[in-house]
Amino acid sequence: MRGRDVSTQLDGVNTRALRDVLGHFCSGVTVVTAMDGDEPAGFTCQSFSALSLDPPRVLLCPSKRSTSWPTIRTAATFCINVLAAGQQGLSDRFAVSGGPKFDGVPWHPAERGAPILEGAAAWFEVALDVEHDGGDHLIAVAAMLDFGADPATEPLLFHRSRYRGIVDSSR
Template identity: 40%
Template structure:
C-alpha cells in the first residue's frame, strides 16, 4: 500500500498521506489566533499577518512564528532585528486582511503607536509583545523564527480574540464554535 492511498483506521476515519490541499484542510480544523508582526524600517513601518505563532519558553521568554519563504515583507522585518507581535482582537478582521494583502502602505488607514523598540503597536490589539529576533530555521516553504520577548502587555478592556478556523475568520471563540455546529 503506498503512502498516498487511504489507510483504514480500526475505529476512526480513513487516513491518507499528506499533500498540500489535504494538509491545509485538516490543519484548518485547528483554530488559531491571528497576529500581525510589525517593525520600524528605514522606509517606515512594515508588517505582515500570521497565524503560525506560539509560545516556546517561559525561561527565557521565547515565542516563534513562521513567515512564508515568498514573503516580501519578512526580509524587511528581519533587517530591523526588533519587532512587535500584535495579537488581534475579534474586531480586527479587516486589519488582518490588510496586512495579508499586497498593498504599499498598510499603516495609512489604521491607528498605532510606536512601542519602546520602535515597532508599531496596533490600537485595539488584544495584546502586544515587543521582541528581539534570536534565530531563524528553514522549514519547508516557511521559516521558523525564534524571538525573545523584551516587553509585553494586554488590552484590559478587550477580551475576545480574532480566530481563524476552517479557512475563515471568527469574532472570538464562541462564534467559531457556533459556526462549526451549524
C-alpha cells in the same frame, strides 16, 4: 540540530486536503510589525506560538515568499500584535503583498520603536534570536523584550478558513 529526513514519507500528499485538515486547528491571528527607517512595515502571520518562559521566547513562522519578513527580520526589534475580535480588516489588509498597509491604521511605537496596532488584544516586542528552515516557511525564534495586553479584549480567531470569535461554552 537533530532531525529525521521525512520528505519521502509524504510523497504525493494532497496539499489541499492537508490544508483543510490543518484548518481544523483554531489559531489566533497576528500582525508582525517593525520600522523600516521612518516607515512602518508589517504582515499577517497566523503561525505564532509561545515557546519558553525561561528564557522568554516566542516563535513565528513567516512564509519564505513573504516580501515583508526580509525587512522585519533585519530590524533591531519588531512587534507581534495579537488581533482583537473585529479586526478582520487589519488581518486582510496586512495579508497582501505591497501597498500602503499602514494608511489610516492607528498605531503607536513600543518602547524600542516597533509599531503597536491600536486595539490589539495583546502585543509582544521582540528581537530575532535564531531562524531555521521549515520547508516553505521559516521558523523564527524571538526573544521577549516587552509585552502588554488589554484584558477586556477578545482575540480574533481563524478556523477552517474563516474568522471566528470565542463562544463561552461554560454558560
